[in-house]
Amino acid sequence: MSIxxxxxxxxxxxxxxxxxxxxxxxxxxxxxxxxxxxxxxAARSPAHLVRAIEEYLRDSAGxxxxxxxxxxxxxxxxxxxxxxxxxxxxxxxxRELLRYLGYVAPEKPLRAFLGLGLLALHAPQWRxxxxxxxxxxxxxxxxxxxxxxxxxxxxxxxxxxxxTSPTRGHRQIRNTKETDGLExxxxxxxxxxxxxxxxxRLTQDSKLFKRGQERLGSDAVLSSPMFDxxxxxxxxxxxxxxxxxxxxxxxxxxxxxxxxxxxxAAWQHELPKLLQGLWHELVATREWSGCKQVHDNPVDSxxxxxxxxxxxxxxxxxxxxxxxxxxxxxxxxxxxxPERPSDFVSPGSRPFQVVVGRAVRGxxxxxxxxxxxxxxxxxxxxxxxxxxxxxxxxxxxxxTPLVQLSPLGRWLLGVGPQPPSPPVxxxxxxxxxxxxxxVYRQGLSPELIGQLASFCRWKxxxxxxxxxxxxxxxxxxxxxxxxxxxxxxxxxxHSQRPLPPAVVDSMRTWSGRRERLRLYKQCTVLxxxxxxxxxxxxxxxxxxxxxxxxxxxxxxxxxIPFDQFRLAGVRDYRQPPSLCVHTAEDGxxxxxxxxxxxxxxxxELARFAEPVAGSNSDSRCYRITPASLAAAARLGLRGAYLxxxxxxxxxxxxxxxxxxxxxxxxxxxxxxxxxxxxxxSTPAVADGIMQHPLTRQHVRRRIGPTAxxxxxxxxxxxxxxxxxxGIEVTGDTAEPLG
Amino acid sequence: xxxxxxxxxxxxxxxxxxxxxxKLHRNVSLVKTSDAHLAEELLARKKxxxxxxxxxxxxxxxxxxxxxxxxxxELRKIGQSPQVIRGGxx
Numbered sequence: 001m002s003i004x005x006x007x008x009x010x011x012x013x014x015x016x017x018x019x020x021x022x023x024x025x026x027x028x029x030x031x032x033x034x035x036x037x038x039x040x041x042a043a044r045s046p047a048h049l050v051r052a053i054e055e056y057l058r059d060s061a062g063x064x065x066x067x068x069x070x071x072x073x074x075x076x077x078x079x080x081x082x083x084x085x086x087x088x089x090x091x092x093x094x095r096e097l098l099r100y101l102g103y104v105a106p107e108k109p110l111r112a113f114l115g116l117g118l119l120a121l122h123a124p125q126w127r128x129x130x131x132x133x134x135x136x137x138x139x140x141x142x143x144x145x146x147x148x149x150x151x152x153x154x155x156x157x158x159x160x161x162x163x164t165s166p167t168r169g170h171r172q173i174r175n176t177k178e179t180d181g182l183e184x185x186x187x188x189x190x191x192x193x194x195x196x197x198x199x200x201r202l203t204q205d206s207k208l209f210k211r212g213q214e215r216l217g218s219d220a221v222l223s224s225p226m227f228d229x230x231x232x233x234x235x236x237x238x239x240x241x242x243x244x245x246x247x248x249x250x251x252x253x254x255x256x257x258x259x260x261x262x263x264x265a266a267w268q269h270e271l272p273k274l275l276q277g278l279w280h281e282l283v284a285t286r287e288w289s290g291c292k293q294v295h296d297n298p299v300d301s302x303x304x305x306x307x308x309x310x311x312x313x314x315x316x317x318x319x320x321x322x323x324x325x326x327x328x329x330x331x332x333x334x335x336x337x338p339e340r341p342s343d344f345v346s347p348g349s350r351p352f353q354v355v356v357g358r359a360v361r362g363x364x365x366x367x368x369x370x371x372x373x374x375x376x377x378x379x380x381x382x383x384x385x386x387x388x389x390x391x392x393x394x395x396x397x398x399x400t401p402l403v404q405l406s407p408l409g410r411w412l413l414g415v416g417p418q419p420p421s422p423p424v425x426x427x428x429x430x431x432x433x434x435x436x437x438x439v440y441r442q443g444l445s446p447e448l449i450g451q452l453a454s455f456c457r458w459k460x461x462x463x464x465x466x467x468x469x470x471x472x473x474x475x476x477x478x479x480x481x482x483x484x485x486x487x488x489x490x491x492x493x494h495s496q497r498p499l500p501p502a503v504v505d506s507m508r509t510w511s512g513r514r515e516r517l518r519l520y521k522q523c524t525v526l527x528x529x530x531x532x533x534x535x536x537x538x539x540x541x542x543x544x545x546x547x548x549x550x551x552x553x554x555x556x557x558x559x560i561p562f563d564q565f566r567l568a569g570v571r572d573y574r575q576p577p578s579l580c581v582h583t584a585e586d587g588x589x590x591x592x593x594x595x596x597x598x599x600x601x602x603x604e605l606a607r608f609a610e611p612v613a614g615s616n617s618d619s620r621c622y623r624i625t626p627a628s629l630a631a632a633a634r635l636g637l638r639g640a641y642l643x644x645x646x647x648x649x650x651x652x653x654x655x656x657x658x659x660x661x662x663x664x665x666x667x668x669x670x671x672x673x674x675x676x677x678x679x680x681s682t683p684a685v686a687d688g689i690m691q692h693p694l695t696r697q698h699v700r701r702r703i704g705p706t707a708x709x710x711x712x713x714x715x716x717x718x719x720x721x722x723x724x725x726g727i728e729v730t731g732d733t734a735e736p737l738g
Numbered sequence: 739x740x741x742x743x744x745x746x747x748x749x750x751x752x753x754x755x756x757x758x759x760x761k762l763h764r765n766v767s768l769v770k771t772s773d774a775h776l777a778e779e780l781l782a783r784k785k786x787x788x789x790x791x792x793x794x795x796x797x798x799x800x801x802x803x804x805x806x807x808x809x810x811x812e813l814r815k816i817g818q819s820p821q822v823i824r825g826g827x828x
Binding site: 472599 | 755757758759760761762763764765766767768769770771772773776784787788791792793794795798800801802803806809810813818819820821822823824825
């Protein structure tokens, strides 16, 4: 069997990942590989040795020489290497796959292939310093980050059969089924559009919050049954998420801790290329299985990738026009399972059949149909069938499902040529006056799916897809950089009928409304000393949008040429406000220090203070007045706001004189009255008068540490008592108190 | 508006044109309207006014730090659809 090139397998001319991985090896490791290959090359530099190893293995004679000394029992493992994706396999997956192929010690062939440079060890966290690192990596050191990458020339390598006893295929079939491969693409498009509407918040581990999961799970379109479904797949929303991330259409925004929709290049790909990306992730993902059984068993989930590969390799081993019963394939896989139960009966091993009683018509007793593993049914009849990598038919004799690789599947596995893109009909949609868009699947290409998803909202998936145009969906299209005319043009180009005029009007109106208002989020504003300096900056090509005579807004992709400027100050509005307000002795006159101020502070001050004379180039003066406080109160800015503001801007408590005015503006009464007061020399004397029974009865209340209010008309009596006690009393009442 | 430190002419650049003195305001959020009436309309709404620090120009409103999401939400509630533009580098 010869493995044909699949597009992403790389080529001899562009070694790519393998080359980059080998360059991470130390010189002693590269020398070791050189010696294993018996290359006579001077070890001048790592790059020189990498080039020599690569060149040698690119040549089929070189590869033959390199593998000629391999022990016989390791040679069949070579047949696996041409199937490796260009991005490689995780070590544990390859180890597991070799165990399925009958290797009790899979480390042995892997170690031999690494030593010969046929495989390269990709270790993102550390450097391969010695040949011993190969052994350590194969024994589990370094965790799950390690992967193995094959020399690109191996994809052209003539290989033997992976399976010693090829499976006999069925040729009699009925009801052949094959999908258009669009189901997963459409689900990714739905999720892409939904996340574009509203990003999903992520936890610190970049996982979805429960609320986000519920949001996806409750989306009727995302969770709707698949079109032409043979096997039900669970958690389709989660699958769409995984595939969307893999295609680069959903990206993690670490700053905002959210998952965002990104206008990636995936929508520009041809369908086979896009499906190839999906296929890689469908086989490699451990986060999704499509069935509950595996989901509940983490051990199964860990071995799932190897099992998926094995199933596909088994299908690839079939002749192109033959089929295999799913049950038969399941038994083949179970027979290869290194952890199968000891009492497992391998297929074809039943020596005889016991028939009790009278002879039955025919030669055999119908065998009870064994249950097929959930994961296999989900994977082949669910995922691979929907991807159009597998065709499904029925066995005419008993109606059981038969499967084979489709032309796309054979190309994905590298055993067939790339199938042509399906024919695309130019006008697969029509727009209804109620703003609904109906699209037939036959005319869809990834490009059109991406275009429609960027400015229409998905309403339903099925044989015909329904979408709708809403103000929000059109705004989203505008946010992605499309214009209203461009969106209308896309619909016109693919519509079977002219667009309803009301729909076109709506799109233009919605688009126009959006242009009325812009929110510039966390932008940079340059403040110039004068209008002339701003003009000069613009003349020098500084990008920006003039806000006023001295302010220039730099937003979007605008780059600030800092070499044109001398920074007189930098204010970051994500940081707490700087202390820039000082008060005069009266407490109501505030001075703003302009060197430390920002754009906010003057606007904030204007809401509760009045500018006064005394400003200069360094500072600006304001005064708090009852009128300014009343104006602030009308804006909802009361005492609590003012106290907090002043604390942030001056680092001190609000002055007492301003508090006094706040009391006044709060309409709390003050009492103004004539009192008869007794002033003492010390608080102790006042305490004594308050306590002594002869004096206490004449005191109304204490009004301060050394001041007491005396009851009206008790003046003379108290004076006499105090004098009798030997306390001198000075002062007199000017007039009787009433 | 602050002019401190911006009035004096800068020290000349070694490669020709003099550097222009500027004060750099980073991570500022603004609402820009197509007409002054719309800006007034927004300021007249009590909830929106509390999220805005003030009016920089006839067409430009200054957003209080950290209130961007709430502003968008409030604007949508009143039937507006702001175009959100994220900041450049600085």
